[in-house]
Amino acid sequence: MNQRPDNDNRVLLIDDEPRVLSTLCRTLRSSDVEVLTAPSGDKAMRIIESTTLAAVLSDQCMPGINGTTLLSNVRRIQPEAIRIMLTGSADLNVALAAVNEGGANHILLKPWSDNAVRSVVLESVDEFSRKAAKRRSEAAALSHRERLRQVNADLSRRIELTAAELTTAHDDMLTALVMALDSRERQSAGHSQRVALYCLYLANRIGIDQGFLENIYRGALLHDIGKIGVPDAVLLKPGPLSPAERKQVEKHVEFGYRVLSRVDCLRNSMCIPLFHHERVDGRGYARGLKGNEIPIEARAFAIIDCYDALRSARPYKPPMSHAAACGIIASDAGTRFDASLVELFMQEAASTWDSLADASERVCSTAEAIDVCRRTAEVAISTPA
Numbered sequence: 382m383n384q385r386p387d388n389d390n391r392v393l394l395i396d397d398e399p400r401v402l403s404t405l406c407r408t409l410r411s412s413d414v415e416v417l418t419a420p421s422g423d424k425a426m427r428i429i430e431s432t433t434l435a436a437v438l439s440d441q442c443m444p445g446i447n448g449t450t451l452l453s454n455v456r457r458i459q460p461e462a463i464r465i466m467l468t469g470s471a472d473l474n475v476a477l478a479a480v481n482e483g484g485a486n487h488i489l490l491k492p493w494s495d496n497a498v499r500s501v502v503l504e505s506v507d508e509f510s511r512k513a514a515k516r517r518s519e520a521a522a523l524s525h526r527e528r529l530r531q532v533n534a535d536l537s538r539r540i541e542l543t544a545a546e547l548t549t550a551h552d553d554m555l556t557a558l559v560m561a562l563d564s565r566e567r568q569s570a571g572h573s574q575r576v577a578l579y580c581l582y583l584a585n586r587i588g589i590d591q592g593f594l595e596n597i598y599r600g601a602l603l604h605d606i607g608k609i610g611v612p613d614a615v616l617l618k619p620g621p622l623s624p625a626e627r628k629q630v631e632k633h634v635e636f637g638y639r640v641l642s643r644v645d646c647l648r649n650s651m652c653i654p655l656f657h658h659e660r661v662d663g664r665g666y667a668r669g670l671k672g673n674e675i676p677i678e679a680r681a682f683a684i685i686d687c688y689d690a691l692r693s694a695r696p697y698k699p700p701m702s703h704a705a706a707c708g709i710i711a712s713d714a715g716t717r718f719d720a721s722l723v724e725l726f727m728q729e730a731a732s733t734w735d736s737l738a739d740a741s742e743r744v745c746s747t748a749e750a751i752d753v754c755r756r757t758a759e760v761a762i763s764t765p766a
Contacts, residue, residue: 389435389510391415392502395425395451396440396467405438408495414506422446429455434462435509436502438489441468441475452483461512463505465489476558477644488560556745559602572689574741577601579685580653582737582754584678586725595747597678600653604682607637607654619697634658634667657682662716672719680719684710684726687718688734703731733761 392414394405402418409416417432419425422445429437437455441448452464466479469491479485487501559573580601584594608616611633615626622630637654641647656670656679663671691706701709707727714723740753 389513390506391417391432391434392506393417393419393425393428393432393434393437395419395422395438395443395448397421397443398440401440405498408498409502412499412503414502422448422451425451426454429458434459435513436463436465436505438465438467438498438502441466441479449478449483452479452485456484461509463487463509465501465505467491467493480558558606571742572693573602573605574744575738576604576682576685576689578737578741578744578750578753579689579734580678580682581750582733582757583681583685583722583726585754585758586729587677587681587722589678593678594751596649597653598747598750599647600650600678601682601685603637603641603647603650604654604657604686605633605637606640607633607635609640610636631658631666652676653679653682655679657686659683660717661719665717675719677719677722681722684718684722687713688726692734703734729761733757736760 390413392409394402394416395418396402396405397420399420402420406416406418414435417428417434419428422439422443425437425439426446428434434455437452437459439448439451443451446454448466448468452466455462455464464483464485465487466483466485467489468475468479476488479488487505489498489501577598581594581598584597589597608630611630615622615629618626634655634657638651641651641654656668656675659665659668659670659675659679660683661672661675661680663669687710688706691701691709692703694700710718710723711727714720736757737753740757744750744753
């Protein structure tokens with residue numbers, strides 16, 4: 382195995398609580414990383430300004446410089462370092478600030494899992510090391526003239542933020558938001574990524590205009606973002622909900638709509654979060670829309686959302702087979718679901734949805750999701766259902 386250069390594996394841990402720092406150090410003790418610690422934002426800045434770091438893991442709530450400001454400084458001083466926010470708050474505004482202002486690549490919630498911390502830190506160090514090795518290799522291979530050309534081109538790119546860079550920033554924000562939501566509702570982890578890919582695929586098969594696919598994918602990914610406003614006692618309740626608790630849960634669609642309306646790049650993705658619990662017979666919520674009054678992407682998503690819930694294991698039930706799940710969906714065609722979309726959904730083989738579920742674990746951007754769906758459709762066309 383190739384050894385990393387000494388400055389490719391340094392990790393800085395920042396927390397004003399000595400006990401937390403000690404616990405994090407023990408978690409990373411057997412890992413192939415050099416751990417530095419700082420008990421405050423001010424002392425961390427001295428290390429950040431003088432020492433090359435692969436990753437920085439910072440608590441959010443600290444006296445003086447808070448975590449968001451500190452990670453923003455890391456992004457400015459060492460833009461290649463991977464930035465990790467550790468916070469005891471599941472508040473959406475904290476997550477948005479960490480991503481938008483601090484440039485956080487990952488968000489970890491307290492209390493954390495040792496395995497999750499170790500995994501995120503080691504992946505961050507590996508990512509930094511790979512990128513650093515690539516930069517060194519490229520620098521060695523370039524001639525003096527080529528180096529100058531690359532530097533000038535890079536300076537030009539940095540002067541003007543391109544559309545590609547904006548898209549990447551949006552994808553990073555989506556990932557951070559979904560991670561924050563999954564950390565609360567662990568029993569359904571991975572659900573958002575799967576249904577987003579399923580819905581994108583079905584939207585393609587329906588023939589929805591390509592220009593809308595990006596917004597459909599983002600809306601599907603964040604369909605349950607409003608649940609961040611539902612109390613844990615209700616959202617994570619192991620038994621049946623009371624009528625009052627059910628009303629609280631139903632409010633998540635309106636809350637999600639209000640949240641997304643405050644984010645410029647997500648305002649065109651609000652359709653699925655707002656309408657995905659409507660029914661074609663008018664008995665859904667929150668607006669009680671009927672039939673074609675419900676946007677087609679929300680009608681398609683309702684089928685997808687139900688399918689993934691049926692196919693997934695939960696503490697109170699085993700996963701259903703593809704055939705059993707399709708049988709339940711078919712029985713609700715024309716009442717809960719759009720019958721014509723159910724028919725189109727049923728034309729797809731189980732292997733198509735299984736392939737998309739597997740791919741969802743690796744998709745990191747909207748562009749990748751669109752490409753995965755295109756390639757999956759090509760395979761499906763050549764394979765009988």
